[in-house]
Amino acid sequence: MAAIALLAMPLTVGATPLSAVPYTTYDYNLYDESVVAPVGYVPSERITSSSLGLETPMSTPSDIYYDNKESIYLLDSGNSRILVLSTDLKLKEIIANLPDENGEPAQFPAAEGLTIGNDGRLYIADTGNERVLVYNADRTWAYTLTRPETSRLEEDLLFDVSKVSVDNRNNLYVIAKSGNKGAFVFDGEGNYLRLFGGNTVVQTAEVIMKYLLRPFLTQSQLEAMASSVPITISNFDVNEEGFMYTSTIITGKTTVPAGVIRKLNYLGRNILDEEIIFGDREWTRNVAGDRSLTTFADLDVDEDGFMNLLDQGRGKVFQYAESGELIAVFGSYGDQFGQFGNNPPALETIGKSVCVVDKEKACIIRFEPTAYAESYREALLKLEKNDFTGSLEIWQQILEDNSNNTNAYYGIGSVYDMQGDYKQAMKYFKIAGDHVAYSESFQEYRNIAIKKAFIPVVSVVVVLLIAWFLVKKFRKKKAKAVSTSAYSKLESKYTFPLYTLFHPMDGFSQLKPRKIASWRVSVLLLLLLFVVFTLQYFLTGYIFNLNRLVDYSLPIMLIKTMGIGFLFVIANWAVCTLFNGNGNLKEITSVTAYSLLPLEFAMVINVVLSNFLAMTEGAIMNIILVVAIAWTVLLLVCGLSCIHEYNMTQTVISVIATVFGMAVIVFLLIMFFSLLQQTGSFVYSIILEAIQR
Amino acid sequence: MKQFSKIFRILLCLMLSVVLVLSMSSIAMADEAKNEEVVLEGTNTIVNGDEVVTFEPVAQNQGMALYADMSNGYFYLENLVSGKKWYSVPIDSDIDPYTAGKNYTNLRSQVVIEYISASEVAWSSPQFANSYSDASFEVKKVSNGICVTYVFSALGISFDVEYTLQNGYLDAKLRLDSIKEDEFKVISVNVLPSFGAGNWEAEGYLFVPDGSGALVTFNNKIITTTNYKAMVYGTEATTVEETKKTNTESIRLPVFGTVTENNALMGVITQGDAVSYITAVNGHDRCGYNAVSSIFQYRFVQSQLNMFNKKNVNMLASPAVGLDAYTVRYYVLDGDKANYTGMASAYRDYLIKEKGFTKKTITPKFHVRTLGFYEEKASFLGVIPYTKKVALTTYSEAMEIAKDLTESGIDALSLQYFGWSNSGITNKKIPNAATPVGTLGGKKAFASLVDYCKQQQCVLVPEVDLLTFQKNGNGVRANKDAARTVFGKVVRRSEYILSNYVYKLQSDVTALVSPTKMDKVFTTYLESLKKQGITHVNLGNFGDYCYANYYLKDEQNRSLFPQKAEEILKKYNDAGIAVSVSGGNAYTLPYVSRVTDVPVCSSGYDMFDIDVPFYQILLHGYVSYTTKPIVQTADPKVTYLAAVENGSELLYNGMHEEASELFDTDYTRFYGSTWRLWKDTAAEQHKAYYPLQAKVADQEIIAHTEVAEKVYLTKYANGVCVAVNYNKTDVVLENGKTVGALNFIEWRENA
Known part of the structure; x- marks a missing residue:
């Protein structure tokens, strides 16, 4: 027996079945x-x-x-x-x-x-x-x-x-x-x-x-453009x-x-x-010898x-x-x-x-x-033909083989959706990352929920409306006593932004004489902008939330919100000093911060709405946002013209110049840091050289 | 031109007649050899083109004789039992119709060196020189052999290699103190590149220990751009490459061999194995010979990107200090032993005799690599950063899995609990304590898991990685105690992007504990194990990685890694702790009771014809071993069948958490690990395979062969035979038995 006929072994090249492959999959x-x-x-x-x-x-x-x-x-x-x-x-x-x-x-x-x-x-x-x-x-x-x-x-x-x-x-x-x-x-x-x-x-x-x-x-640039000829x-x-x-x-x-x-x-x-x-x-980063195209x-x-x-x-x-x-x-x-x-x-x-x-x-x-690819192919064929018989089993088999397969989750979600189990369908569509399918299931799910909850919800709404009327009546009586002048005690520096919200020209022109501009309130409002953006990042309903939670970066978010705000303030201050504007830094900050209030409100409303709306109803949120932005811009322009004592043309020119100023500041900052970095790496390599010699 | 061919024809005739005479005399000798000591015959002369080689007897010992030419150091080793002569360089190379160029000169050389100019290291690449065309020789007799000094006078390099006949083997020894160099520095030495080479007409095969082992059939005509060359114990872990394009298996054993016509020549690297490569050439249209040999890496060249001109700059590491010689032993085998099964058993004998390798008591188990938890960076609303610990399998869930699997019929269970302590699956700080963590349920839950396992005969093996870390702490400093390159840079390993093979820049980078610090790390952990009363541990990649620290201030050559590792493993053994490792480099084998993650195939280089379970044949009956996690292999069914063919235990990745939870993490490689997903398949496999495992657990594999296309037969010492059929159709064997499609059968023959 031990006379193993090895030399007679057939020369079947690569005959051994593989349990490993040399390439990544x-x-x-x-x-x-x-x-x-x-x-x-x-x-x-x-x-x-x-x-x-x-x-x-x-x-x-x-x-x-x-x-x-x-x-x-x-x-x-x-x-x-x-x-x-x-x-x-x-x-x-x-x-x-x-x-x-x-x-x-x-x-x-x-x-x-x-x-x-x-x-x-x-x-x-x-x-x-x-x-x-x-x-x-x-x-x-x-x-x-x-x-x-x-x-x-x-x-x-x-x-x-x-x-x-x-x-x-x-x-x-x-x-x-x-x-x-x-x-x-x-x-x-x-x-x-x-x-x-x-x-x-x-x-x-x-x-x-x-x-x-x-x-x-x-x-040479023209030559580099040659790729625009037909391919x-x-x-x-x-x-x-x-x-x-x-x-x-x-x-x-x-x-x-x-x-x-x-x-x-x-x-x-x-x-x-x-x-x-x-x-x-x-x-692909350019790696020597890499044929990556x-x-x-x-x-x-x-x-x-x-x-x-x-x-x-x-x-x-x-x-x-x-x-x-x-x-x-x-x-x-x-x-x-x-x-x-x-x-x-x-x-x-x-x-x-x-x-x-x-x-x-x-x-x-x-x-x-492999068995995995065969079942995946079969399942996709069924999906293309809208044939759902037995497809739950196939998709589950695919998940067994590859729990990373998004389509398997989508497939299972579709089956549940067909069966009317919208909650399960939503769960699987969410894992599959399909916002559209999720939204459709959500809409069905919501319809059922509304039908179920119609009577209780309506009664609660009616009760709330009655309560609101009563409170309003009661408050009117109470407030009457103090609202004798335009600027009541209710309008302290904390409530002032609410006043300017509806009376921009009137309100902002009071900034100077009444010295009501406040650093504390302005910074708080800018901070609020950051908080609102962060809330939006995390709490926007799944249907509208395309953010990847792990990608959230605190510094970037700070720069995107407060950073840009302050940059605008500084640029505007610098520009308006040149353009004979009369506003000081504190006032500019206040105007900028107060003007953001509509935007902030709108975003909070949208975050709440996004959890109840389906994708097809997303237009409502867009309308709210557009109105809010317009409002914010209006406030900003009014405010700036008031504190700088500009007419409309001057204000518009100063805003455009401010945007340009912001770009210049960013450019200078980048240049400064890259110079710093280069000096740093130069010093580092000298030190390295000194150590190794 | 005509004259030439005439001379050629005469020479050919002459040669053939010499060969004829020689072979006749050897046949005669073989007959005599059976009973009595043979008297060495006198000198014999061979003409090989322009070379006239006169072999004279040098030494004789235990059925082997050494003949050598005292002018150029060529020798042959004769197996006196079979009469087979193994030539150090082929004697028929002059009539070789295929070999040309570099292959030709290398073929006729006893050593081929790689060198570099010391003053131009930075920007130049290494050059090659061979003893046939570039060296002169000084040959002197030493006891039982010869010592050849190779003098590369143009390079100012010279060194000695001693070829001596020892007790049952030929030793080729390159003493490091004999290396003399000047401006040009030796990088590597390929020792006896064509010893025992099979020519263009010969039948036979080369054995290389790549992965589980692979065979290169003589003259398989496959042309590859580079010859096979791979480092023993895997690529240097401190070499971080920009791109990683292929998956390969490592060499775990410093063994190679040539088999032809009932004779085999087996090489074992006994000194300097960790700084050696194994290389092979196969016969094709441009190469007439088939040979396998070893390369001694005397120095390492490392390169680093120069920041200023974006070119790679090279630097030489110190030579292999601490190693006194590079030694390769050559054993001759014949008859029944002249095949890879025979070589595995001969190598096992060597391990037993010289390395203290012993037979361990083996109870076959079904293994679940239970995944504990992992840590990830998270933040509360993106504002407050914190480390989130995500449990995949808590201690009580591990118990639940064990119970469930036992109920499904998997009774011989073993949990390799990975990421059960410290910072989980991926090390942050280096682990220093084998203590349960709160994330997974704390001490109480762990204690009840331990109790449960004891009652149920389920083996609980905590698995730990003590070589890689990311953060300062637990007595290991992120910069000072990490392995570094020659340039003094800490080696930072990262993952590669799967689609374009490029090194990931953003992910967490991992450093390696410097070999000089290793002892402390492992001892600290050992103390903790003892305190916790844990008696079995899986040291994971300690059996896989082999590396150096090149940093000049804390340097340790790679050649010393095995010795360090052995010392550490000995400490664990002395403390009564059973150790498992993954991969299982040769030096760990005497100290471990189980090797996990043993590949069932080779890297599948184009040059290879067939994979063989050499590694498994070596271990079976002595140390148990498992496959790689089955679900995550290319074809789980094939891996299972290969496990049956090779006598491997089964290993599955298991966790309690839903696999979809790993969807957007760094752990997508654990797809399909949730135990419910594979439970039924695994139970079926266990039920079918376990009875066989129990029958042959302590038995050696005595034969392994392909009996029909894609049907392999493994025979154990007690006569149990297993035939595994990889075809999609049933196959009827010669003995009339039928093996089902993608299935196996067993029967018993007389031993």
Whole structure:
């Protein structure tokens, strides 16, 4: 027994099932930060020249195509041949010595694209020779496509074809590497038809902005702006229904813009949500040797409509549902099983498994979904079809595998919502971070609560109204005795801000003669602003509260409230000293602080309201806020004109100058601190040097 | 050109005939060897291209003989039982049709060095030199062997390596006091890079101890950009990299080997193991040889970003002071022993004989790494900052989990209670007391948990991390007592962003306790354990991390870490405390009763063909070991099956809190840890696997092999056999038994 037949051990490369993968697996949370997720896809097999039993090893394999039946075609361009594999990736046939138009063996060592038509025709995008070779199903030469000779194409449009695809009407789509007008479309006979699906210019507003700025820019700045030319399609895939999925080359961006993957209908219109961001979202510090820019070199849509995107920049495959949910991220650059060599050119899905062609390592790496990814895919499919049967169980299973999965909480929430258990639904929507869904459930929940509580609430309101009338009557009698003059004793320096609230001109003009401006009250009111902002941060109802509680920063909040307030005061004081204003610092502070009162009231009201309103009713809060801001501005302008003894024009000019003054102060402060910091680091490095020498 | 090929052909014929004669004579000798001492044969000469090598007998001992060439120091080690000759450099390299360039010169060298100019360290990178093209040799006889002085005259570097035949093994010893250098400084020495190399036609495999262990089949034709090279006991923990792109497993054992045709050559690094790398080359179109060897890292080069010109500046650390020699032992194995199972048992014998490794009493357990609490910064309305302690499993909840699991049928339970004391899962100050905390219920609740465990035979193992910390306190100062780089900078480790692998700037950074301070930290904790009457502790990453302190004022070389660790572990053992560690570096093995978090696979480098459970074969029956937390591995089902294949105990992360509560914390890695989530699956697994565990607990693994595609057979000394099927379909074995899909079967054979 001990004669272990080790040497007879089969040479099954990477046969041992993996319990660990060399790459990190993650999902994005609500704040676009990567969090740990279970492994979605594991590498299961590496298909090399020796495992295929090839005599001539593969050389720069560059594309792969699965005919969705029984054959996989691998473009072994270095050897100018095509390998045909079965679905379990065993070698079936080698297509070598394909003839060219002269009957000679065609050489396409720099070919990058390959596809097979429904009629069995074979198309090779021979990038190096700027042509597309087309063969009949019996491998005889059909025709060769070169750059269409038509005046409809711009002169400088090259035919450096890289990818080919055929739709179900046998139209051939060809992408040229340098083209940015879209794909060339040819009919089944090789006649040029049109250009298709050219990406529109990104973000119109940005382009207009740049156009306006153009005259003011230097040459180098203009060159840096070159990215506003239309962007290029890098690859495409046509699914069975004839929709074409395209990926876009992203230039000059450190983060991926939205909408780089598009699903085009026959008219060339994108039917995917334009807001979806594909690929990595975290910005990378510039680290030497880091190839961090995302480049989707290939994409493939699998049988269930999930999109697999090959990010050549980061060496990863991303799998998305059509709705934009990230299912799995797998692969990375490196020399371990499941990692790629430089710039993997292509991927293809076979069933649920994903095969990535590795040009440098000259192999195919096959990835299989884990149980987690399979159930996640199934659940999302059900969700898309609004099929809720048994989905509670599936989502719960997904939570077992990955308690970090926001969609699982959303899914469970939806099920509860369907069942009418709005309280549970709200709980799960809250964990999922879906404010809209939460709001909808909340509205239902509130309606039920109101129905239940209608009679008690109405009776309480009636009682309260009666009580209010009584109190008012009683108070009127009491107050009458003292309100003989305009400025009663009730209006001490503490209640004065309430007076100015409704009588700004009258009130603020009393500041000087009555010397009623108070440091204490002003500072308290500014402090109140800080308190109100903080309350708003924490106590705004969930539906309207998009703040992340852990992100709260005391210093920043202080600067945002009291800091800006004082900055305004100081700037205004400085400016008005120049403009012959008569207000002193104390008065300016008072005016500023008192004017903030409407804003503060409004925010408190909004905080309370936000806990009872649904998202659709949010407009009420906006109206309150706008009114309050207008009121505050009015008070401020009135107050300033009173204490500085300005007319309206002077006041407006002084306010504008104040804002400018604030900017100057901030600039000086920043300069001062950065100077201080630089001096500090200089001294530190000298000390370090002294210690280490 | 024609002339050349003619000469080549003649040489080839000559060579082949020499080889033929040699092999015939060795066969003859093998026959004789069985009964009597063989008289060493006289000199034999081999022509290898321009080199003429004359081997003469040097020493003989216990079925091994050493022959050496006294002019260049080349030698071969002969296994007198099997007749296999292990050449220090291949003797057929001249007719090698594949190897070229650097590979070729390295192949023909006995040592390859890496060096750097002392005056240009800052901005230059290390260079390589090899003994074949850059050195001259002085060979002298010493008792039982030879001593070769390698003189790299152009560099002013010279050193001695002694090759001596000892009691049952060949010793290659590089004495540190023999290293002479001038302007150029030695950084590393690759000792015997091609000893025992298998050529382009040979059949066999290389064994590397990466993770659980991996095999490189000879001539597997896989081309990689760099050869396999990994540091023994894991990468230096004080090296903080800007980016971390891949997950890898560490080397835990300083062992490597070559197996070919019923013969094996096993290398064991016995001195300087902590400052060594293991490296391997495989045969492909540009390399005709397959070899595995070790590299001695004499000095470390560290680099730091220069603030002014944004370039990395290098600095050399002091050489391996405190180490007197770098020694590698080579054992020859043959017949039944010539495979990785045999090597594991030979290495175990070495550990038993020389390191005091013993068989511990083993009761298999099901482990739950129970998560206690964590601390996070919080503030009341953002105004008043305070430290929030978030309990994940209180003491009474731990009891509840234990009860519930026991009721579900998991009877042999062990709770590895992590984050149960001090500042919880992540250390703030270094832990100094093994006392219960109020957050989790206080003393009373803890006492009742301890009582419960005693009654129920559930083992309670407090787990603690005594190496990392964030804050000053408990006798460890954040700056002075932390490990530093050569530049005097405190080593601060942080997490990496998962999507772009970049070092996180904002998160809390963690320092490492300087090795010189370690003793004090561990002794303080030991005293507290004794006071609390705790008899079993899991020291966690103490079995995983190995590092140095490079700070010139408090320097300790990495080579001394194992010794320090052993002293500490001995103290714990002497105090009657059973110790578990995670990872389980070789030097901890004699002192621990259990190793947790043992990987069931290797790093899976492209060059590797297959993973083997070498580490598990070494330990089974002697020290128990667990898998990594199962739910959080890539494929939990596969990990479970691998545990069955390797005889591992199962380990689950467990907590009472809902997993969704960790959603927006730094602990998302504990997804799926709530015990209710995995309870049923785990109970099923335990029920299926535990009877087998009980049967083989104290048994050695005597054989491990792949019997069909993705079906592995493990055989224990008492004849129990386990076949594990990783396929998605049932498989019928040769003996007629059927193994279910993703399942296993066991049976008993005669031992």
